[in-house]
Amino acid sequence: MSQEFGTYVKAVMERAADEAQRAGAAAIEAEHLLLAMAAEPESTTRRLLDSAGLDHRAIRDALDEEFRRSLSAAGVIVDDRELPPPSRSPRRPSRIGASGKLVLERGVAAVAHKKDLRPAHLLLGVLRLNAGTVPRALALAGVDRNDLTARVRRSLPGEAGQR
Amino acid sequence: MSGIEVxxxxxxxxxxxxxxxxxxxxxxxxxxxxxxxxxAGWTWSDVAEALGITRQAVHKKHAKRLIAAGVELPRRR
Known part of the structure; x- marks a missing residue:
């Protein structure tokens, strides 16, 4: 594993734990990782997210919209002004949830050799999620996942050796 | 069910x-x-009964958060 990747993942996990705590979640999930990546100063991944219009605010809005739409599919119409805000977890979660694990696994699985891992592989892990809250939110934000995946790949060195 | 149509x-x-x-x-x-x-002054037991779960479960899930939010809580017995 490259030191750069290790340092990046650690920083993103720290930030993601804050995001999870703020959302009242018990574990760090994919959406918290994505929000953390959008707030992390590391330049390549941030630039790639920005190029798809995904700053922290836009991701937050897309996640809110996904929540509203999924509720309305079940016949529940919510008005944000009436809904109680999520209550902050008393403890900062340290556990990584199922969707968070998938992000890490799929990001790491994108390279043949762990030494080739770069920060942007974590974003690749997010883009490789096929179902659930995050891919639905990205679709609502108008993100073309294939196009962004291709751009992430082009930003990575040694593209030929990638799986 | 109420007026919600699924x-x-x-x-x-x-x-x-x-x-x-x-x-x-x-x-x-x-x-x-x-x-x-x-x-509003409810006890843990009343809240648990209303939710249909044990008092231990409701306490475990909510006590720390409510203390952090500054809610004055009754003693547990």
Missing amino acids: PATADSAEALASVVALRRLADRLEDAAVEQAMR
Whole structure:
């Protein structure tokens, strides 16, 4: 594993734990990782997210919209002004949830050799999620996942050796 | 059920996403309702009975959060 990747993942996990705590979640999930990546100063991944219009605010809005739409599919119409805000977890979660694990696994699985891992592989892990809250939110934000995946790949060195 | 009409959806992704969103909504409503009850002076036992869960479960899930929110809580017995 490259030191750069290790340092990046650690920083993103720290930030993601804050995001999870703020959302009242018990574990760090994919959406918290994505929000953390959008707030992390590391330049390549941030630039790639920005190029798809995904700053922290836009991701937050897309996640809110996904929540509203999924509720309305079940016949529940919510008005944000009436809904109680999520209550902050008393403890900062340290556990990584199922969707968070998938992000890490799929990001790491994108390279043949762990030494080739770069920060942007974590974003690749997010883009490789096929179902659930995050891919639905990205679709609502108008993100073309294939196009962004291709751009992430082009930003990575040694593209030929990638799986 | 009240006036909520549950539309049939043929889309599995949508149906599953609804389940996730409803659970999240229920959690948010539970947090708010328990806080409101405890601020109004309910006991842990009454809240537990109303939710249909044990007093231990409701205490474990909510006590730390309510203390952090500055809610004055009754002693546990």
